Amino acid sequence: MKPIALGLLLTLSLTTQAVAKEKTNISAGLAVDQQLSAVLEVDDQYRFTLGNGGTAFDYLFQHGTFDNPDIPVDWYVGAGGWAEWDDDYGVRLPIGLDWAINKQISAYGQVHPEVNFHGGPELQLGGALGVTYSF
Template identity: 55%
Template sequence: MKRQVVLAAALIPSFSTLANEPSNFSVGMAVDQQLSVVIEVEDKYRGIIGNDGMAFDYIAKRGSFEQGMPVTWYVGVGGWYEWDDEFGLRVPLGLNWDLSKGWDLYAQIHPELELYKGPDLQIGGAVGIKYNF
């Protein structure tokens, strides 16, 4: 109980700082861990929770192809956990398309290193749509 109170007290200043600053916050749906809810903060931190499990990605680098083109690319690092106890690391490589004001469509492939019963390389993918607040 004491640890939970200390943790909550430590997080309160962080949340109040975020509330005072303008932030980039997105919510959407994706096919990642089967049908999933996606939350993205500051265009860097993406959390996914779905029917099959959950994942977290840190978007390390973003770039564009040409000026004025609505399609950009990104590279990240992350991890995933499936409800059947499988887990591992992944590297999302994706494209983001600005559909209209506030709406983004993204698609990615992510090479994965499964670690549950020993190292196993595999590849996954995701497609999603988000709305930016």
């Protein structure tokens, strides 16, 4: 699937999900994921990234906290897909930490093992760092 078509498909699914719910928690920010990227996050569960190098979409299906309430860091695991503008594309498994800096600003860091399907399956390891502001 071409990266532009994948990006449009992901945007449509994200928009549909946001409209279907009555009240959504929307965050926007910047990240280093697909090179320098803009990030849109809905309900702390759907993360769409559009950057200089390509696009990515992650569904964060598992969230957790650490036992110490003084640590404002949560963890998450997700599943997603990515496509680069040079026709590389694949799936990934983001595993990360989310730090609530204050009520509206949070930072995250993740590693994501990924499989690149362009030219045959190839296992890779990627990562991302980002900051988002909740509206």
